[in-house]
Amino acid sequence: MTADRIKEIALKHFASNGYEGASLADIATDVGIKKQSIYTHFKGKDELFLSLLDDVLARELAFVLDYLESHKDLAVDQLLYGFLIQYQDCYEKDDNTKFFLRVAFFPPTHLYEVIVKKGYHYLDTLDTMLIPLFEQAIANGTISxxxxxxxxxxxFLAVLDGMFVELLFGGVERSMKRIEASWFVYWRGIKK
Amino acid sequence: MTADRIKEIALKHFASNGYEGASLADIATDVGIKKQSIYTHFKGKDELFLSLLDDVLARELAFVLDYLESHKDLAVDQLLYGFLIQYQDCYEKDDNTKFFLRVAFFPPTHLYEVIVKKGYHYLDTLDTMLIPLFEQAIANGTISxxxxxxxxxxxFLAVLDGMFVELLFGGVERSMKRIEASWFVYWRGIKK
DNA sequence: AATGTCCTGACGAACGTTCGGAAGGGAGAG
DNA sequence: CTCTCCCTTCCGAACGTTCGTCAGGACATT
Incomplete structure (x- = not known):
């Protein structure tokens, strides 16, 4: 399907050049078609962008959900640390997070409201999934x-964001160093 | 000086619209001149942008330097926590940090190398200023x-970045909440 | 015959940029 | 004091380019 190839390429362009910086002509060239052909599959730039945004948020949530589900029997410290590591590994070469962060922090002005609304929904869901984990660990006595x-x-979400930032700015090796330090201090700060 | 007014306005535009999203015409309109007149003071968009980048980095460093100098007799925990708070207060309404973060994470591609170079210089300087503080506190026995x-x-830099992120995305009240939690856990994690 | 896909061609708008000239003030010479 | 020259500042008009978008036609598949 050409529509999917367009999306795939467009994700890269939006992720590394932003909404304004990404041009339909460049995207089309990378796909191997003319830019006018994009209009066969999408109404315009905005629809393509918003369609991508939905995909990205869904993938992001699916990843978290899947991880928590398949590792729920782990000890909470291993679960959380593994979460950081897996997040980093998973998105090391992927443009999903880059797109996500770029859009979240610096949304194109004329789509601001839609984006913020979707963004908060993501954050709320993340919160809802994590809180019970900590409550249980505190009841357990694992966490003070x-x-x-x-x-x-x-x-913890701050540690996660700190990782994202370093992942974006400094790359994997710097991000790994930061994770080590942050996690060490974080766990020392909340454990019994 | 018109050049300064152009810079002042351009900072806002670059901070909230990014390099590609900011237009010289819009900037000029806000200043009260025509866009052609910008070329009297700057060679072009790039020179204006890079000139702003230098200013921003210098201000950022000056703030840190000034804070550390004028509070060096404080206990290390008060010093660091105060640093977070002051940073937040100082840049709550300022576009300096927004410009800085936007440019650092999502630089315009054709200026990538220049920006990264300047960015790393900033980070290195920050590191150099902070390390001795912690060494002394560890020797003191204040930190484990x-x-x-x-x-x-x-x-600590991760905590700082976490604050920035929330400052950008969620505003001051969310950022304050994050600082409280992050600092509480952070200090509990490093103190004796 | 109908549908879906991609094309050529063209559109107005916005972009950064350049050029030539109009205003204005300051300096120096008469 | 006045005239002239220079220099800075700004603007009108236009440049070439790129942007997103639309209309219409070719071609294949069904």
């Missing part, structure tokens, strides 16, 4: 009672 | 000997 579940969640 | 000074520094 001095630490609230919400503080642990918020701080 | 189990924590290396480099791990504490790297993790």
């Amino acid at each position: 009672k001095e630490v609230s579940s919400s503080a642990a969640t918020v701080a | 000997k189990e924590v290396s000074s480099s791990a504490a520094t790297v993790a």
